[in-house]
Amino acid sequence: MPLMRSWVESANAPDTEFPLNNLPYGSFYDDPEDLPHCGVAIGDMILDLTQMEEDQVLDVPEEMEMVFFSGVWNEFMAMGPAVWDAFRTLLVEMLREGAADAAVYRDYLVPQADVEMALPFVVAEYTDFYAGKHHATNVGTMFRGAENALPPNWLSIPIGYNGRASSVVVSGTDVRRPWGQLKAPDQDLPVFAPCKRFDIELEMGAIVGVPSDGPVTVQEADDMIFGYVLVNDWSARDIQAWEYQPLGPFQAKATATSISPWIVTKAALEPFRCNTPERERELLPYLQEPGPMLYDIPLSVAIQPENGEKTVLSRTNYKEMYYSSAQQLAHHTTAGSPMNVGDLLGSGTISGVTKDERGSLLEISWGGKEPIELPGGQTRNFIEDGDTLTLSGAAAGDGYRIGFGDCVGKVIAALDDPYKRD
Amino acid sequence: MPLMRSWVESANAPDTEFPLNNLPYGSFYDDPEDLPHCGVAIGDMILDLTQMEEDQVLDVPEEMEMVFFSGVWNEFMAMGPAVWDAFRTLLVEMLREGAADAAVYRDYLVPQADVEMALPFVVAEYTDFYAGKHHATNVGTMFRGAENALPPNWLSIPIGYNGRASSVVVSGTDVRRPWGQLKAPDQDLPVFAPCKRFDIELEMGAIVGVPSDGPVTVQEADDMIFGYVLVNDWSARDIQAWEYQPLGPFQAKATATSISPWIVTKAALEPFRCNTPERERELLPYLQEPGPMLYDIPLSVAIQPENGEKTVLSRTNYKEMYYSSAQQLAHHTTAGSPMNVGDLLGSGTISGVTKDERGSLLEISWGGKEPIELPGGQTRNFIEDGDTLTLSGAAAGDGYRIGFGDCVGKVIAALDDPYKRD
Numbered sequence: 001m002p003l004m005r006s007w008v009e010s011a012n013a014p015d016t017e018f019p020l021n022n023l024p025y026g027s028f029y030d031d032p033e034d035l036p037h038c039g040v041a042i043g044d045m046i047l048d049l050t051q052m053e054e055d056q057v058l059d060v061p062e063e064m065e066m067v068f069f070s071g072v073w074n075e076f077m078a079m080g081p082a083v084w085d086a087f088r089t090l091l092v093e094m095l096r097e098g099a100a101d102a103a104v105y106r107d108y109l110v111p112q113a114d115v116e117m118a119l120p121f122v123v124a125e126y127t128d129f130y131a132g133k134h135h136a137t138n139v140g141t142m143f144r145g146a147e148n149a150l151p152p153n154w155l156s157i158p159i160g161y162n163g164r165a166s167s168v169v170v171s172g173t174d175v176r177r178p179w180g181q182l183k184a185p186d187q188d189l190p191v192f193a194p195c196k197r198f199d200i201e202l203e204m205g206a207i208v209g210v211p212s213d214g215p216v217t218v219q220e221a222d223d224m225i226f227g228y229v230l231v232n233d234w235s236a237r238d239i240q241a242w243e244y245q246p247l248g249p250f251q252a253k254a255t256a257t258s259i260s261p262w263i264v265t266k267a268a269l270e271p272f273r274c275n276t277p278e279r280e281r282e283l284l285p286y287l288q289e290p291g292p293m294l295y296d297i298p299l300s301v302a303i304q305p306e307n308g309e310k311t312v313l314s315r316t317n318y319k320e321m322y323y324s325s326a327q328q329l330a331h332h333t334t335a336g337s338p339m340n341v342g343d344l345l346g347s348g349t350i351s352g353v354t355k356d357e358r359g360s361l362l363e364i365s366w367g368g369k370e371p372i373e374l375p376g377g378q379t380r381n382f383i384e385d386g387d388t389l390t391l392s393g394a395a396a397g398d399g400y401r402i403g404f405g406d407c408v409g410k411v412i413a414a415l416d417d418p419y420k421r422d
Numbered sequence: 423m424p425l426m427r428s429w430v431e432s433a434n435a436p437d438t439e440f441p442l443n444n445l446p447y448g449s450f451y452d453d454p455e456d457l458p459h460c461g462v463a464i465g466d467m468i469l470d471l472t473q474m475e476e477d478q479v480l481d482v483p484e485e486m487e488m489v490f491f492s493g494v495w496n497e498f499m500a501m502g503p504a505v506w507d508a509f510r511t512l513l514v515e516m517l518r519e520g521a522a523d524a525a526v527y528r529d530y531l532v533p534q535a536d537v538e539m540a541l542p543f544v545v546a547e548y549t550d551f552y553a554g555k556h557h558a559t560n561v562g563t564m565f566r567g568a569e570n571a572l573p574p575n576w577l578s579i580p581i582g583y584n585g586r587a588s589s590v591v592v593s594g595t596d597v598r599r600p601w602g603q604l605k606a607p608d609q610d611l612p613v614f615a616p617c618k619r620f621d622i623e624l625e626m627g628a629i630v631g632v633p634s635d636g637p638v639t640v641q642e643a644d645d646m647i648f649g650y651v652l653v654n655d656w657s658a659r660d661i662q663a664w665e666y667q668p669l670g671p672f673q674a675k676a677t678a679t680s681i682s683p684w685i686v687t688k689a690a691l692e693p694f695r696c697n698t699p700e701r702e703r704e705l706l707p708y709l710q711e712p713g714p715m716l717y718d719i720p721l722s723v724a725i726q727p728e729n730g731e732k733t734v735l736s737r738t739n740y741k742e743m744y745y746s747s748a749q750q751l752a753h754h755t756t757a758g759s760p761m762n763v764g765d766l767l768g769s770g771t772i773s774g775v776t777k778d779e780r781g782s783l784l785e786i787s788w789g790g791k792e793p794i795e796l797p798g799g800q801t802r803n804f805i806e807d808g809d810t811l812t813l814s815g816a817a818a819g820d821g822y823r824i825g826f827g828d829c830v831g832k833v834i835a836a837l838d839d840p841y842k843r844d
Binding site for chain 2: 124125130151153156157159160161162163164165166167176178179180181183189190191192214215217236239242243244245246247248249250251252254255256281284285286331332334335336337338339340415418419
């Protein structure tokens, strides 16, 4: 499918992440003192759906009235795939070149540059996976040696653990360096101190839009997914090293998880579906995919020190994952746990084969042994205060791009004393 | 404090779990087709607060109007400790022997025996800890040998992991045996099959009633806790054994977590506060308790096979825990993750020193090596289909008891085929 042209001129530019083919959903502050508004990105503008709803200029069926009032997308998601499709069709009709009422809709365009974004949905629960083979191999090699890099279960299970939904924030939110228990290898006992090895994890996140109440197949799981976001699962490597045995990461992952401002729908990503890599071990039938459920989405990580320039550290692709989000979601339901609208599933860190395709500083600096050189002579093993980390991603179509908006976070200094009260 | 007498006669019986000293909060179905009602247990009755609210016979300040309309306790919890205390005082005034308007309130009493209970609060997020030393030592001995039973971090950190809030159910809900990936030690590859080693974990759960947005002290954490429930964290030991390295339990804990029908408030438990056991390693200052924050609550586990008799398997006490819920909650906030009203923190399995004080079948049957003998010649290593497991707990006051109501779950057979659709 080629570029679909819009009467919003900036949506026809070849480098925009938001052509008419995309139509991603987000939430923004029309008034910083008020609830956010729901909007759809088109070129460098946002169509203000909450305001259109209020003014009754959205031609939607009765059951969709007031669905954007809350300023988040959960209610819309809960209406199900038929409504998702019908609304997308309506948006295309409203925003396509030559649309009849373009003059009416133009009044509801807000420049993206003028507004602050909000979390686009209430995160019901957050699960993080570990489903990138290159990442798991890199980390395993550092921690357990190359011989034992992949745990025995890794080729059979999309390994995952429950995360903390309350820590999910929207792109642009500053991330404060956490305190935690740290124990150096040459020390007997831990200290309580600010994290020294603060890191990112480049991931994609799948958002559940259709609930379930028992085991689902991979096909059913794919059908349940509403859309995808970029995810930066901030990680305190030193906290993790001391705490994670035997029950997994906890406070190491509790500081923040940033997501991109825009949810790209499954419909927009449809042309970019691809197969997961060839299996090295045959999967159990419940995990086998009936069709392509991964996506070809080029991704990148950049770092910008305070007063420094922005440097791309790594370029990789979502298609490097060993397990798709549909497989992860199917596995997530096996033991009977209900899935709900707004559940977020992080893919796990996405790394490619080579050093410049790695999705975490832990891997890029090889645990701090191979410092990263930045322009101006600075080096990095892990993140320093004042650094801004940016994840980007956009699928490349035939003359257009489907992007998520950058997922940005600046790391600010730890509190001097977390227990001092004013 | 001795027994406080009520005009509800059954509340004065020495064996009731619900004297006027208790006043635990729950939710029940007045009409199974409608929203649940909020109620307070008194003797063998429930005072129907939602109906009283609707009929405007509750003498509460204006800001408390409609707080029970939702049928769950989250809104009430969110009003904060001053309201919790004032409402408890009001309830005592209404239900004490000689209360002026007893005749009015009597119309709002519903026999507990006549109603089905509902989940008393919407679980925001669920965290499970591993903070019982006897349990951790038992499990560690089985898995890693007596020399390495306790992980190196255990005496420094209240080890915890995030669980799945959507799997929390109220006592009385049947629990369906899950399917999952199982790999026998003598097999190379896993199979997908119903769990064969299904188990319980006897725990207490603390409910967060005051939110936080950054690290809190142990004292602040204690102040944030609204009350406690009994928790049965159902566990699939064979799923866990294969999946839990390196990121912890996931589907092994996703089937269900049952909680008692009644939330016992911190106020009711005040007389039973006790200190955590003596430290074997000095805690970091942020985890040190400024006062007694554990509770002396005798607990028990019973099993009843289908058509068999009920047998108590184990008796232990909440005071056996090494870390209190306040310490767990303080640790939970160290890395900055916000805590919200309705967060549930499972204490971890509560075992005592001796075999008849163990809080899981895994420990009682020592991994299946020492089968449990039941009356009538049956034996158990783990739970069989049709077995009903009951957790009970009641603090023993001066002539009265403070109980939670039994936490009951019957295990029903796994689905024949989880992916067969009607």
